[in-house]
Amino acid sequence: xxQDTNILGRxxxxxxxxxEKLILTAAGASKTNLLLAPMVYTTELLxxxxxxxxxxxxxxxxxxxxxxxxxxVVKGSTQTYxxxxxxxxxxxxxxxxxxxxxxxxxxxxxxxxxFAILPIHLGIGKANNLKDFTVVLPDNSDTSxxxxxxxxxSAADLGTGVTINxxxxxxxxxxxxxxxxxxxxxxxxxxRTPKITTSIYDLxxxxxxLGARYEVPVKSxxxxxIFTVVDSSGNRSNxxxxxxxxxxxxxxxxxxKLPFILAVQRTMARHELLAMPTGIVCFEWGDIPGGTxxxxxxxxxxxxxxLQIGASIIATGGKVYVTETCIGKAR
Numbered sequence: 001x002x003q004d005t006n007i008l009g010r011x012x013x014x015x016x017x018x019x020e021k022l023i024l025t026a027a028g029a030s031k032t033n034l035l036l037a038p039m040v041y042t043t044e045l046l047x048x049x050x051x052x053x054x055x056x057x058x059x060x061x062x063x064x065x066x067x068x069x070x071x072x073v074v075k076g077s078t079q080t081y082x083x084x085x086x087x088x089x090x091x092x093x094x095x096x097x098x099x100x101x102x103x104x105x106x107x108x109x110x111x112x113x114x115f116a117i118l119p120i121h122l123g124i125g126k127a128n129n130l131k132d133f134t135v136v137l138p139d140n141s142d143t144s145x146x147x148x149x150x151x152x153x154s155a156a157d158l159g160t161g162v163t164i165n166x167x168x169x170x171x172x173x174x175x176x177x178x179x180x181x182x183x184x185x186x187x188x189x190x191x192r193t194p195k196i197t198t199s200i201y202d203l204x205x206x207x208x209x210l211g212a213r214y215e216v217p218v219k220s221x222x223x224x225x226i227f228t229v230v231d232s233s234g235n236r237s238n239x240x241x242x243x244x245x246x247x248x249x250x251x252x253x254x255x256x257k258l259p260f261i262l263a264v265q266r267t268m269a270r271h272e273l274l275a276m277p278t279g280i281v282c283f284e285w286g287d288i289p290g291g292t293x294x295x296x297x298x299x300x301x302x303x304x305x306x307l308q309i310g311a312s313i314i315a316t317g318g319k320v321y322v323t324e325t326c327i328g329k330a331r
Contacts (some may be wrong), residue, residue, distance in 0.1 A: 002268060012183065017173045019047070024068065024152030024167040031071075036146045037170040040175035041191070045074070045102075045148070046117040054111040058161035063091040063108045067157045068167050072120075072243040073149040074137065074210035081137060081146075081328075082120070087153060088236075088321045092228040093196075094118045096271055096282050097324040110187075111165070122194050124223060124295070124327075133176055135192045135223075135327055183297055184236040185321075195220070195326040203229075203240055203318045210245050210257060210310025217324055218304060223296035225283040227309065229260075232317030236279030241320075243312045244281055246288055250306050257310075283309065295327065 022032050036042065037285070051068055061067060067087040073100040074082040086088050094101045103116035124130030136147060149170060155162045178186060201214060216222055227244065233235040238261050245257035267273070270284065285297035290297075299307060311320070 003277075007252075009290045011237065012177050013043075013057055013174065014177060015046075015172055017172045019169055022148070022150050022169040022171070024150065024169070026112045029149045031149055032072060032146045034150075034171060034173075036074075036148065036174055037175065038078070039139050040135060040173075040177050042146075042175045043094065043122055044166065045120045045122075046172035046174070047116075047120065047173060049116040050120065050169075051114050051167045052111070052165040053106060053114055053158075054163040054165060055107060055109055056161045057329055058106070058108045058116055058159055058165075060106055060108065060159040061101070061157075063087065063149070064158050065092070065103045065114055066118065067153045068090045068123065068164070069150055069169075070157065072147075072152040074146060075149065076146050081194050083198065084196065084323070086200070086321065087157070088230065089198040089226075089323050090118070092226045092277075092280050092321065093323055094120065094276050096226055096267065096273070096280060097121050097199070108161075110157050121144045132318070133186055135194050138191050138193055140294055155174070192283045193328045197324050197326075199322045199324075201320045203313050203316050205277055205313065207311065207313040208264040210243065210247060210312055212311040212313050213247065213303060213305075214311070214322060216307055216309060216310040217326055218299040218302045218307065220299055221327040222298055222299050222324070223327050224285065225309065226323040226325075227281045227283065228323070229279045229281075230319040230321065231315070234319075236277075236304065237318065240277055240279075240315045240318045242314045243310045245310050247308045247310045248290075248306070249308065250302070260311075 001313055016037055023036050049065060067088055069087060072084040100117060100119050104114040106114055122135045124134040127130040151169055155164050183272055215291055216225060228241050229237055241260045243257055243259050244263050266275060267277045267280060267282040285291050286295060
């Protein structure tokens with residue numbers, strides 16, 4: 001992918017807080033939608049969450065406020081760009097790629113307003129660069145309007161002793177508004193779009209020597225995989241898996257293998273995080289042999305099971321939450 005860095009300083013970057021809000025129901029059953037600003041190239045969505053919560057001797061789950069969002073989707077009429085299936089997937093995404101992530105701690109007793117800032121950065125580069133247009137949500141000039149769809153979480157999703165009184169989310173959309181010449185220069189290799197999907201696997205049996213295998217998307221351009229491990233209580237943990245690695249079944253090379261805790265520490269260093277993200281490992285596919293640093297790993301010629309993530313499991317009862325980021329092409 002070629003990005004014209006000379007044009008960066010002249011790009012017209014804007015951030016607009018959309019006037020309409022996402023109002024989530026306390027029961028968390030229904031979905032609510034919000035149209036994004038049209039005719040622009042979106043580089044980031046910032047979710048500004050406000051919730052009024054009552055707690056009485058509450059026992060709260062970790063990442064409490066993020067659990068107010070059960071699912072998060074960005075889609076048009078014919079294509080879904082972001083499809084995040086659980087709060088754990090969302091928490092991992094904003095923690096690894098969101099250096100501006102913030103969330104209040106919910107008290108065990110009392111009624112109060114709580115706030116969270118959840119950045120969803122789309123580009124491949126540093127997450128604090130809003131002019132990073134390596135990957136964007138496309139303009140809607142030749143498609144239907146893009147929309148955000150959110151399903152709210154219930155009180156039980158947050159823990160026990162919890163009452164959700166109200167939840168609202170404002171969306172700040174950072175985007176580039178380009179003229180035809182800027183579009184041609186900025187997207188010489190075409191407009192790259194995100195394809196974020198999620199899956200869940202149970203840790204059902206002990207496995208050694210990377211014996212547990214997890215599929216990665218093939219027939220695609222694979223940029224990043226976020227691998228989040230939780231224990232039987234649903235809390236992120238570094239004690240369920242002892243080592244992880246990438247297995248290329250069409251190569252004669254030995255699988256790359258790291259102790260799990262070292263892979264977590266490397267994730268912290270790679271993304272310049274202020275604290276170690278317990279239970280979260282981020283595989284950057286551009287870093288492995290055959291990958292392209294700026295883009296990732298091209299799996300378009302691969303078949304199922306030819307490229308996998310392997311894990312050695314030392315405790316059962318937990319789960320692995322996998323978030324895949326691929327790169328598509330709008331035109």
